[in-house]
Amino acid sequence: MSDRGLDLAVTKMRDAGIGDLAIATFTRLYRELESGATGLIREADVEPLRDIDRQADLDVSEADAREAIARTVVIKLNGGLGTSMGLEGPKSLLPVRDGLTFLDLIARQVLAVREQYGVDLPVVFMDSFRTQAETLATLEAYPDLGVDGLPLDFLQNREPKLDAETLEPVTWERNPDLEWCPPGHGDLYTALQTSGLLDRLLERGYRYVTVSNADNLGAVPDAGIAAWFAASGAPYAAELVAKSDADVKGGQLVVRRSDGQIIQRETAQTYPEELDVANDRHVHPFFHANNLWIDLAQLRDLLAANDGVMPLPLIRNLKTVDPGDKTSTKVVQLEIAMGAAVNVFPGARVIEVERARFLPVKTTNDLLLLRSDVYELTPQWHLVARRPAPLVSLGEKYKLIADFEARVEHVPSLVEADSLTVKGDWRFGDDVRVVGEGRLVAADDEPHIVPPGATVTVDGIAGAAR
Helix, strand or coil: CHHHHHHHHHHHHHHCCCCHHHHHHHHHHHHHHHCCCCCCECHHHEECCCCCEEHHHCCCCHHHHHHHHHCEEEEEEECCCCHHHCCCCCHHHCEEECCEEHHHHHHHHHHHHHHHHCCCCCEEEEECCCCHHHHHHHHCCCCCCCCCCCCCEEECCCEECEECCCCCECCCCCCHHHHEECCCHHHHHHHHHHCCHHHHHHHCCCCEEEEEECCECCCCCCHHHHHHHHHHCCCEEEEEEECCCCCCCCCEEEEECCCCCEEEECHHHECHHHHHHHCCCCCCCEEEEEEEEEEHHHHHHHHHHCCCCCCCCCEEEEEECCCCCCCCCEEEEEECCHHHHHHCCCCCEEEECCHHHCCECCCHHHHHHHHCCCEEECCCCCEEECCCCCEEECCHHHCCHHHHHHHCCCCCEEEEEEEEEEECEEEECCCCEEEEEEEEECCCCCEEEECCCCEEECCEEECCCC
């Protein structure tokens, strides 16, 4: 059964024009899957990461910072559609602040660093086949963003979704595009090769890349960290953030007990019954920000030693072929995480960074925070928190972006809030303030309004304007 499934998948990939290295990577993962591999990691086999470098302790000269950032390239992972928020186009086109999208802010952040240091800092987006056209069209508004001889983007690969019962490529006639999926952001290493970008960057004198998700506007290009990484001589480094009580999930780095190697453990690689321990900040005090630093020359050497195939561990992801239809055919997606490269780079390093470098938007809760007065936009286009961010928990009525926009036409003030919990259908009027532990609770499904000028507290609404 499995040989037939692999043969069909490889044929489908070849017919779609997918390159040999991407097919070889898929084949390796398929063989792991059929052998029963799950990629799961037992808590008993690892121990917490301790004693790491800290951004707060760095002492970097202006000259070293300029020299390092001059040899650095920014790569933004931009393949996502934000389907969990009800988006149909690139998530990075979602307005975040003052009408500016993720792409607008990223472009302006990069241009500001260029001006500050007098360097040609390139930014390159790793797009998917679903995001490329709209992304490049949007970036036309920034004619100075491109660097001569380098593209503004490169395409990540795609692979067939596998029917969970047969492990054969799934067929979905309603929308054949849904028969395909990206191989996870670990495809970065393969895509850098197959696009020719790895060699082109090295030929032009660039040595380092800083990689982050396009939806994390905190991961601005940082010359100080670039200088730390360059001086370390490490092939690879990962940024970690100290957990707070609100950080209850996400990938993390741990130390493998058998050999002391730092490895990545994603949530999907954790046994369900051990999630509580894995997410306990008193046991594992850091989470992975998914911001990476890579030495391109050492990456090329590692790939050459492995015939071009990055030996990253399998992540077996169970989904439905149509993410919006939980009754559709169950599928397996074979994925790899880019952060798992820490497993295979000898001498990899980690650094604890400031919380400000981790501002992802995964839900409308996150979006409300970034649009609120908790954050201010600096002249360098950084989003800076004026105070610790409150915990926001919006109900199901706000999960999809269209429903959220309809109910939060006016963003409430959260700068005095410790938390905001919304249950039921509430629409916010203008000039609403949340103070302390704000709560809005409606037991019915009828629409309710927070009046203009009102204050939301733990006891509900008070002080509405007349």
